[in-house]
Amino acid sequence: MASIVGKRINGRTFYYLVRSERVDGAPKIVSQRYLGAAEDLAAALDGAAGLPESTRHLTFGDVAAVWSTLERLQVRRTIEGALGPRRAKIAMYLTLAVLHRATGSCTGLAEWWKSAAAARFVRPRPPAGAVSDEEFWRVTRRLTRPQLERIEDAVSARIDLPDPTTLAVDVPNFATYAESDTADATLAGLSAIVSRDGAIPLVSRAYLRGGHGVEPFGVAVERLGARRPGEVTVVFDTGQHAQLDLDSGPHFVGALPLGDFPDLLTRPASARRAVDPGRYPGLTALDTRATVFGASRRVVLTHSARLHAAQARSFAQALSGATRQLDGLALALAAGSNRRPREQLLTDIARITRVRWVDRVLSARLSGTRPGELRLESHIDQTARARLDEEFFGKQLLVTDHDDWPVADVVAAYRARYHLDSTFRMLNGSFVAAPAPRWDWSEHRIAVHSLVSALATAVTHLMRREADRAGLDLSVRELLDQLARIGETVLRYPSTGGRPRTRRILTARDATQQQLFDLFGLAAYAP
Known part of the structure; x- marks a missing residue:
């Protein structure tokens, strides 16, 4: 009653x-x-009191989905188990850092925490005011490299891998570390073993580029393989084959310079077949054999309609820019306003035309000997331009010793590196700022940051794989962007004598967002 x-x-x-x-x-x-x-x-x-006196918007969808995945993998408890007893605080901060790197890496830890709905459902909840970059680095300052490796090994063991075959990849542009925008930067690369399905990082090792003692990619693969036993296929980019033993080493999938195989480039488009219209729409391939590195090997020449269009646009812009510069220089010479010597002008002309593919179709001739007599003429070879469009644009040449793999699997293996590179660039931005004004990027801090980035990449790539299996073909960036559009609005109403009343509601969702909402079980984290 x-x-x-x-x-x-x-x-x-x-x-x-x-x-x-x-x-x-x-x-x-x-x-x-x-x-x-x-x-x-x-x-x-x-x-x-019927209308709210203020509102506040919090990020919800991406934070809740990543946290749901971290909980399902039991990442925090796994880290505790890898580090031993009395390390719960370190495990909490590392898990929180992974969540932050995946959903708010462009802001500081404290700023992100205040703008996200994470405080409402992250458990155990950190003490008020304790979520900050300074506290994170203080808590993790004594972690050793063997401990970091044990953490990564333990977390990767929680990931379900229907296919035990793995790929070894190298990402030379993993991160650029700097104390500020103007400070000298430290460039870092990352070698990793990833799953064949989804390019999910399993074990990794960061290295400083350009420093002494940088181990070759082949050596890195051997060391990572010791942490992750099993059959591994090495994925290499153009020029990296020199670091590998392709005859007696592990299986491989790699890229070759197009210009080294002119006979393949001139094969007609009718020789190519569609790879997999469902997975790779607009991609065709010629599956054949050629002499590569002194042996007959399987090569796959692919042509992507999307890549072709992108390269054609980029080339047209580059050619237009070079032509405008040459025309401007020609007008200046004809008007007598440019009095530079011939040698200096030749250097400038070479610089203008020394752009990828531009020097194949754009020629320039400088006549005269003395400054006042110099004249410039330029010419675009339309035949060479048509040949470039036909033979080079949209094409990529791959080599592999997997003679039994379908072409689609060869393509997927090679593209794993680009998926990783794209995710790392999204997580790290143009450069990674120093943790605090008084700190620099020591080798230890780079190792900790690398682990957090690798774990964040593993979680987001796992989410992308789950979305793909649910029929949503989204990149990691597109997936997180769709989730981030599911926001949480906090409505604050005037007090009626006690504390101000608040109400939390989620923003409207379209069909894709609702599917992701259901896929990752976000109802459990909704207000």
């Missing part, structure tokens, strides 16, 4: 909504809710 009860305190009457029930045969109050003073109730009835 519910009733309104008034209590008189210091000459004022305050009202409560009281619910009573019989307990052991006697009436007893079981709940009580404060309603306010008489004037508060009157204002509410008049509609004065």
